[in-house]
Amino acid sequence: MHGAVVPFHTRRPSAEALDLVRKDARVPFWLPWPLPPGWLVTGFGDAGDERSGARAGVVACSGPSVTQGPADLLIVAEEPGLGLGAAYAGLPGPDPGPGFDAGPPGAKVDARGHPTALWWVEGRPDRAVYVGEAMGDWLWIIGWPAEAGCLVALTQLSLRDLREHDQELDLPFGAVTPRLGAEIQGLRTLPRLR
Numbered sequence: 001m002h003g004a005v006v007p008f009h010t011r012r013p014s015a016e017a018l019d020l021v022r023k024d025a026r027v028p029f030w031l032p033w034p035l036p037p038g039w040l041v042t043g044f045g046d047a048g049d050e051r052s053g054a055r056a057g058v059v060a061c062s063g064p065s066v067t068q069g070p071a072d073l074l075i076v077a078e079e080p081g082l083g084l085g086a087a088y089a090g091l092p093g094p095d096p097g098p099g100f101d102a103g104p105p106g107a108k109v110d111a112r113g114h115p116t117a118l119w120w121v122e123g124r125p126d127r128a129v130y131v132g133e134a135m136g137d138w139l140w141i142i143g144w145p146a147e148a149g150c151l152v153a154l155t156q157l158s159l160r161d162l163r164e165h166d167q168e169l170d171l172p173f174g175a176v177t178p179r180l181g182a183e184i185q186g187l188r189t190l191p192r193l194r
Contacts (some may be wrong), residue, residue, distance in 0.1 A: 032160075043180045094099075095138065112160065118139070
């Protein structure tokens with residue numbers, strides 16, 4: 001019914017995992033840089049195989065919440081139709097749905113030097129979801145708890161593409177976040193574009 005299935009892999013945060021995911025990536029691996037104070041890189045995810053390369057990429061970051069306690073952000077870049085960002089957002093389809101960008105954007109980020117509009121999308125009540133387009137791919141930023149969306153809406157995040165080898169980033173790695181796998185357990189397959 002959905003065509004071929006794209007395998008999804010989660011990876012522990014390390015320099016070796018970063019080298020592995022960016023080696024054959026067809027989409028950006030976005031990272032807010034500089035990271036907000038106290039934040040760490042807490043994992044990676046990629047959807048694809050050796051033949052097609054990574055057609056969706058996830059970078060996980062964790063740090064202090066703007067209110068109280070810990071917070072997590074997942075930054076997803078994916079080819080249209082894969083549905084990984086929508087799965088993390090808790091949406092039923094493979095994209096944000098029609099009319100998501102009908103009004104003014106709820107946030108703006110700088111994606112590799114380009115101003116990029118993001119729209120708030122209503123997902124599950126425990127998370128904040130922003131989505132837009134960057135470099136021809138969907139760009140999703142999903143934050144837990146929902147108050148973590150303030151980080152996206154109130155600060156102009158600057159996103160770097162980790163595939164670029166001309167940058168010397170000393171990434172601070174932390175413990176792997178359970179958000180990478182636990183949030184999409186109900187998603188058994190990712191439909192591939194035909």
